Amino acid sequence: MKISKCIVTFIIVLTFFTACLSSRAAAATGGTVKKVAVLPFNMHTPSQLSYLQDGIRDMLTSRLSRQGQVQVFDKSVINQATAGIKSDISLNDALRIGKNLHADYVLFGSVTSMGQAVSIDAKMAPVAGDREPVNLFAQTKTLDEVIPKINLFAQEINQKVFGRGPDPGLASAGDEGSSTRNPELLLPDSMASSDRISYLNPNFLEITPEGSLGQPGLWRSQTFAGGILGMDLGDVDGDKQIEIVTITPNKVFVHRREANGLRLLATHAGHIMDSFVWVSVVDTNRDGIAEIYVTNFRRANTTRPPTGNSILEDQGFTEGISSFGLTLANNKLQPTANRIPYFLNGIDFPGRGKVLLGQKRGVLTEGPFDSDILEIQMIGASLNPGSPVSLPARCNVFNFARADINRDNSDETILIDRQNALVILSASGEQLWKSDKLFSATTNTFEGKVIDRRYNQVELYAIPSPIIVTDLNKDGIPEIVLNRNTDTSGRFMPSSMQYFDRGEIISLSWDNMGLVENWKTREISGMVTSLRVGDLSNDGTPELVASLVLARDFLKLWEAKSTVFSYDLNISRAQSVSKKP
Numbered sequence: 001m002k003i004s005k006c007i008v009t010f011i012i013v014l015t016f017f018t019a020c021l022s023s024r025a026a027a028a029t030g031g032t033v034k035k036v037a038v039l040p041f042n043m044h045t046p047s048q049l050s051y052l053q054d055g056i057r058d059m060l061t062s063r064l065s066r067q068g069q070v071q072v073f074d075k076s077v078i079n080q081a082t083a084g085i086k087s088d089i090s091l092n093d094a095l096r097i098g099k100n101l102h103a104d105y106v107l108f109g110s111v112t113s114m115g116q117a118v119s120i121d122a123k124m125a126p127v128a129g130d131r132e133p134v135n136l137f138a139q140t141k142t143l144d145e146v147i148p149k150i151n152l153f154a155q156e157i158n159q160k161v162f163g164r165g166p167d168p169g170l171a172s173a174g175d176e177g178s179s180t181r182n183p184e185l186l187l188p189d190s191m192a193s194s195d196r197i198s199y200l201n202p203n204f205l206e207i208t209p210e211g212s213l214g215q216p217g218l219w220r221s222q223t224f225a226g227g228i229l230g231m232d233l234g235d236v237d238g239d240k241q242i243e244i245v246t247i248t249p250n251k252v253f254v255h256r257r258e259a260n261g262l263r264l265l266a267t268h269a270g271h272i273m274d275s276f277v278w279v280s281v282v283d284t285n286r287d288g289i290a291e292i293y294v295t296n297f298r299r300a301n302t303t304r305p306p307t308g309n310s311i312l313e314d315q316g317f318t319e320g321i322s323s324f325g326l327t328l329a330n331n332k333l334q335p336t337a338n339r340i341p342y343f344l345n346g347i348d349f350p351g352r353g354k355v356l357l358g359q360k361r362g363v364l365t366e367g368p369f370d371s372d373i374l375e376i377q378m379i380g381a382s383l384n385p386g387s388p389v390s391l392p393a394r395c396n397v398f399n400f401a402r403a404d405i406n407r408d409n410s411d412e413t414i415l416i417d418r419q420n421a422l423v424i425l426s427a428s429g430e431q432l433w434k435s436d437k438l439f440s441a442t443t444n445t446f447e448g449k450v451i452d453r454r455y456n457q458v459e460l461y462a463i464p465s466p467i468i469v470t471d472l473n474k475d476g477i478p479e480i481v482l483n484r485n486t487d488t489s490g491r492f493m494p495s496s497m498q499y500f501d502r503g504e505i506i507s508l509s510w511d512n513m514g515l516v517e518n519w520k521t522r523e524i525s526g527m528v529t530s531l532r533v534g535d536l537s538n539d540g541t542p543e544l545v546a547s548l549v550l551a552r553d554f555l556k557l558w559e560a561k562s563t564v565f566s567y568d569l570n571i572s573r574a575q576s577v578s579k580k581p
Contacts (some may be wrong), residue, residue, distance in 0.1 A: 008170055032160065035063055036072045037081070037103040041122070042088040042425045044550045044561075046525060049143075052111055056120075056150055060107060063154030070162060073101060088561065091125065092135070098127035105161065109136070110223060112550060114565060115522040116142050119360035120149060121223050124157050134160050137222055137260065172451035217568035219543075222261040223550070226251070227560035229444045229463075232346070233534035234281035234290035236328045237265075241538045243328075244564065245292050246547060247279040252294060254328055257536050262564065268326060268333040271301040275319075277446055278398065280346035282356045284378040291325050291336060293344045293356060296447060298322035311452040312364065319447070321361055325383065337383045343369070344376065345397040348469070350404065350411055358385060359397045368448035368461040369396045392429040401467040405478045414480055416440045416464040422482070422517070433514045438485040440464035441500045442529050466531050472507070472569055479518060480508045481544070483528040500527050505546065505567075521567070526550045529562075535567055543568055 017424060038060050043053050054075075081097050082089065089097075089108050098106035109122030118140045125133035138149040158164050170498045226248035236243050243265065246253045250270045255262035270276060278295040285291075299317045323340040326333045342358030349355050356377075360370040373395065374384040391400070392413055400415040410427035417423050422435040441464065448461030468481040487502040495498060500523060507518040526548040535542045543566040548560045 030337075031067060034070050034104045035102065036070060036105045036107060037078055037094075037098050037101050038064070038072055038088055038095065039078060039094055039108040039495075040082060041108065044110060044112040044525060045118075046113065049111075049113055052146065055147070056111070059150050060154055064107075064157060065428065066164075069164075074105065077101070087559075091123065094123075094125060095127055103127055106159070109169075110550075110561070110565065112154055112220070112223065112377060112525075114220065114524060117218050117220065118143060118146055119220050119223075119563075120146070120153075122153060123507060124161055139220060139260070141218075217570075218565065219257075219537075219568070220565040221255075221257075221563050222561045224248075224253075226562065227549045228529055228547040228562035228564070229277060230279040231530035231532065231545070231564065232279055232281040233532045233536060233545065235281070235288070236281060236290050236292060242535050244536060244545070245279055245281050246562075246564070247276045247294060248562075250274055250277055252276070252279065252292065252326065252333065253293075254333065257538070266328055266331050266333045270296065271298065273321070275299070275446075277444060278343070278345060280344060280356065282346040282354050284356050284376070284383070289327070291327055292333070292446040293323065293325050293346070295323045295344050296321070311454060312450055313453040320406065336381070340383060342374070342376065342385070343397050347401065349402055357389065357397045360532075364447075364450050366449065368446070377468065392425050394423070394425070398463045401469050401480075402481075403469040403478050405469070406512065407477075414467050414469065416467065420462075420464065420485070422480075422515070424510075435515075438500075440467065440482050441485045442527060443499060444529060465528050468531055468533055470533055471535075477509050480515065480532070481505065481531065482508075483531060483546075484520070486523055501525070503528050505531065505544065524548065533569075541569065 038057050041051060041053055041056055041292050045052065057075065057078075061075070064070055065072045073145045078097075081101055085093060088110065091108075094106040094108045097103075105124055105126055106128075107122065107124050109120060112119045112121075120136075120138045120140075122136040123133040124136070128206050129488060136153050136156060138153070140146055140149055203300055224246075226247060228246045231244065233242050233244055233245045236245065239505040241256065244255050244257065244262065246255070252268040252270075253264060254266045255264055257263075275297040276294055277297065280293045281290045295317050297317050298321075301317050321341050321343065322338075322415060323342060323344050324335055324338040325340070328334075340358070344356060346354045346356050355375055358374055359373045359374040361368045362371075371393070372388045373391055374388055376383050377386045383546040392415075394417065395413065395415055399417075400413055402411045402413055404410060404416070405412050405424070412427065412432070413425040413429075414427065415423050416439055417434075420438045420441040422437075423431060424431050424433040442462055444463045445460040446463075447458060449459040451457035451459065469478050470481060471478055472481075473479075482505070483503045484506045485500045485503045487500065492496055502523055504520045504523050505528070506520040508515040509518055510516075524546075528546050528548055533542050534545060534546045536545050537543060545564065545566040547564050548562060550563060
């Protein structure tokens with residue numbers, strides 16, 4: 001009897017003590033428990049890294065939860081709430097999910113990998129009110145840095161959102177003592193002392209050391225909304241520093257690289273009927289300040305009723321080339337030329353530098369391009385077409401480069417044909433070499449040729465990513481640097497449904513028998529749309545810079561997400577290879 005009374009007394013005291021603790025915790029958060037929905041992160045990674053999605057959610061859940069203050073929704077509840085979302089979770093998607101769950105905050109983001117390097121973007125967004133989300137960004141050189149970065153994310157959220165420091169006694173990620181681990185996860189006796197243990201799990205043996213997989217020379221920008229269709233580099237404001245210019249289907253952006261990303265300097269939005277397809281940065285008047293030239297299609301609505309019996313059946317609108325030029329002054333983009341009826345692109349010519357070329361649209365039933373490629377010149381304050389450039393008939397303003405790659409004192413033509421094969425033509429136009437692999441393929445398309453619109457027989461032309469001809473190692477032998485598509489299954493689809501979601505950047509040189517590989521990058525997950533060499537970091541040493549579309553659905557580039565990344569180039573003369581004979 002006395003024992004029963006003691007037990008009852010103990011329960012009453014314990015309940016009272018717990019209630020006091022809960023009330024104090026609730027008081028620390030304004031009297032209510034904050035509810036947080038941690039959503040599945042969008043994964044732009046190879047399938048073998050999909051485990052990170054659950055690992056990140058589990059870690060954030062454990063680091064943010066605090067009894068009486070912060071409640072994180074169970075994973076099964078979140079999985080059910082996000083079951084109908086087939087694409088990347090946007091801010092609007094996240095807020096809608098949060099409202100449906102009656103959450104106070106939603107935490108969501110994306111993980112992008114390039115080789116072993118990983119970048120993480122996240123937002124902690126309040127569901128109600130007009131407060132701005134807390135933006136979080138981290139970039140790691142190796143996979144073993146991901147968990148510590150997530151731990152820092154949680155600490156930053158706890159401090160900025162909930163006004164609290166780290167939990168007392170909480171060990172940092174990867175720093176737990178063996179006494180706190182599950183005994184079943186301790187090092188098995190069968191493992192030799194010389195074995196290297198993987199950071200993922202002490203039961204995993206590391207075959208390839210993590211340190212050998214790092215990529216210290218790789219930099220990546222933040223993630224941008226919209227597919228980057230074109231990208232170019234140049235000094236567009238006369239400050240002797242290089243800016244990066246990118247376009248999405250309806251906007252032009254000028255950025256400058258900073259340590260942790262790109263800083264926006266200026267932007268230009270197109271008309272609602274505009275459709276941008278390419279951008280070039282060229283100093284046409286040779287004054288030391290480059291101009292920006294955008295190839296643009298503009299639609300005009302028509303009122304003519306359809307007849308149903310024409311191969312060129314009216315779509316309800318007409319579409320013509322209406323390209324334009326921009327200059328940057330006082331961090332504002334100002335138009336310099338409008339309604340230019342040419343496809344525009346800047347091409348490097350040996351001995352001349354970068355030249356602006358223009359080409360008119362061809363007859364719609366015959367093909368996308370007119371036969372003549374013209375040099376576009378700046379005369380006074382206006383652009384004027386000059387004389388035709390002597391080029392093989394297979395060239396258009398987007399698909400070629402010129403260089404003496406075999407050192408025969410005449411320039412060869414390097415081009416991407418309609419099947420995305422890499423082709424080398426002699427100075428006389430004779431085919432010297434053709435690849436059996438796919439190069440520079442993108443889904444940046446426009447209507448190229450109409451066979452019969454009544455039966456949807458329309459061929460699209462896809463603008464290839466650029467061909468760079470350079471000599472990075474200073475050995476006197478030109479290198480052809482471009483993107484090679486490694487997943488080619490999309491090429492067998494109809495032109496309107498093709499996709500190219502993996503590739504590698506490769507360097508090739510001529511060895512008198514054909515092109516041979518010099519080097520290549522690790523496989524890149526996504527679609528490389530543009531490639532340049534320039535001093536993006538403004539430190540005196542150029543980098544290899546690329547724009548990358550991350551979305552899985554490359555047919556909806558306006559809904560895609562993109563990033564810019566660069567490789568440092570060790571091209572000092574002292575460390576270059578000796579000059580070949």
